[in-house]
Amino acid sequence: MGDGIVVNGRIDLIRRTDRREVIVVDFKSTERAQTESLTRTQLHVYALGYRELKGESADLIEIHNLEIARRPAESL
Numbered sequence: 001m002g003d004g005i006v007v008n009g010r011i012d013l014i015r016r017t018d019r020r021e022v023i024v025v026d027f028k029s030t031e032r033a034q035t036e037s038l039t040r041t042q043l044h045v046y047a048l049g050y051r052e053l054k055g056e057s058a059d060l061i062e063i064h065n066l067e068i069a070r071r072p073a074e075s076l
Helices: 036-054 066-070
Strands: 013-016 022-028 060-065
Touching: 022 036, 022 066, 036 060, 060 066
Parallel strands: 022 060
Antiparallel strands: 013 022
């Protein structure tokens, strides 16, 4: 990041696909918990942290919205 810059946060999930792709995942509790641009920036910072820690870049970054996942399925 650069001298004097400290990032305080944590990656929610790192997963590897069956094609050996590395994905950095961030979970959000509500659809609009923060602006989309801030979330995008946050995930890119996490991807930089992953690269710094592991020496390799993530292939993808994803946002998973937990509110949408908890909504009941519609009846047919």
